Amino acid sequence: MLVTYVVFLEKIIVALGYRFTKKIIMKLFNDLRLKFEKPDWARDPELGLIDTILELHPHLIALLSEDITRGQKPSVFGRKDTPSVEQIVRAAIYKELKGLDYRKLEYHQTDSRICALFVKIDELRPYSFQMYQNYISKITIENLQKLMVELNKIAIEAGIEDLQSIRQDSTVVETNIHHPTNNALLWDCIKEAYRLLGHLKEEVEGISYRDYTVQAKKTYFKINNTKGDKRKDLFLNQLTLFIKTINQVSNVIKKSHAQALKQ
Numbered sequence: 001m002l003v004t005y006v007v008f009l010e011k012i013i014v015a016l017g018y019r020f021t022k023k024i025i026m027k028l029f030n031d032l033r034l035k036f037e038k039p040d041w042a043r044d045p046e047l048g049l050i051d052t053i054l055e056l057h058p059h060l061i062a063l064l065s066e067d068i069t070r071g072q073k074p075s076v077f078g079r080k081d082t083p084s085v086e087q088i089v090r091a092a093i094y095k096e097l098k099g100l101d102y103r104k105l106e107y108h109q110t111d112s113r114i115c116a117l118f119v120k121i122d123e124l125r126p127y128s129f130q131m132y133q134n135y136i137s138k139i140t141i142e143n144l145q146k147l148m149v150e151l152n153k154i155a156i157e158a159g160i161e162d163l164q165s166i167r168q169d170s171t172v173v174e175t176n177i178h179h180p181t182n183n184a185l186l187w188d189c190i191k192e193a194y195r196l197l198g199h200l201k202e203e204v205e206g207i208s209y210r211d212y213t214v215q216a217k218k219t220y221f222k223i224n225n226t227k228g229d230k231r232k233d234l235f236l237n238q239l240t241l242f243i244k245t246i247n248q249v250s251n252v253i254k255k256s257h258a259q260a261l262k263q
Contacts, residue, residue: 047118050093054086057154061086063147067139083127088135090119095136102129102136186238187220190245197252204256209248216241 042048054060065085083091094115095105106129108115121127156162178184194213201207219238223231 190216
């Protein structure tokens with residue numbers, strides 16, 4: 001359609017007595033192309049929001065730059081046949097949001113106008129799925145965690161996130177588990193809660209809490225080896241430890257939120 005506009009303009013100006021050169025035609029073509037290729041983020045507001053964040057906070061791209069460029073020698077000569085760090089990061093984000101594999105990502109960059117604009121690629125020179133896989137697979141978990149921390153800080157500052165609720169995703173994987181008794185489920189919750197608190201303590205300074213793991217573990221084994229009415233009393237004790245654990249987790253999250261706001 002853009003070519004039709006250019007040809008139409010060329011005929012008008014030639015009719016007026018001007019001589020068109022190829023250079024002028026291509027300039028008009030590029031100007032029209034920029035005008036007509038403005039993304040309609042209303043069709044995909046989630047991508048539009050991420051695009052705005054990346055444009056306003058270029059340091060987010062820099063967090064993954066070391067991983068993506070690892071093993072490469074920078075050069076200002078030759079053809080630019082490899083995508084930039086920003087394009088790789090954007091492609092990785094698009095791939096995960098849309099749930100694509102690398103082959104489908106290669107197809108989307110030519111089939112989807114939103115994809116091409118978000119990833120900032122030239123539709124006439126798209127990249128292969130091998131190229132994307134080679135660079136995206138270099139991104140480490142550690143730097144992804146840093147990126148997520150920065151994104152959360154931005155969300156808190158913008159008032160998008162208040163840390164009052166947690167959104168998470170899960171994947172069902174078939175595996176052998178123990179029989180899900182009430183006692184076992186309570187113990188699993190307590191054990192997992194303190195495991196996560198331990199990881200949080202390593203990343204955030206000044207966090208302190210009371211650990212009920214040892215006491216809960218002893219009660220867990222006592223319940224399994226006890227019969228009769230005494231078992232009920234032990235289970236009530238375990239419920240009390242479970243409630244105390246929940247309170248510990250809640251207090252730590254509130255303290256972490258307060259420290260994050262101060263920083």
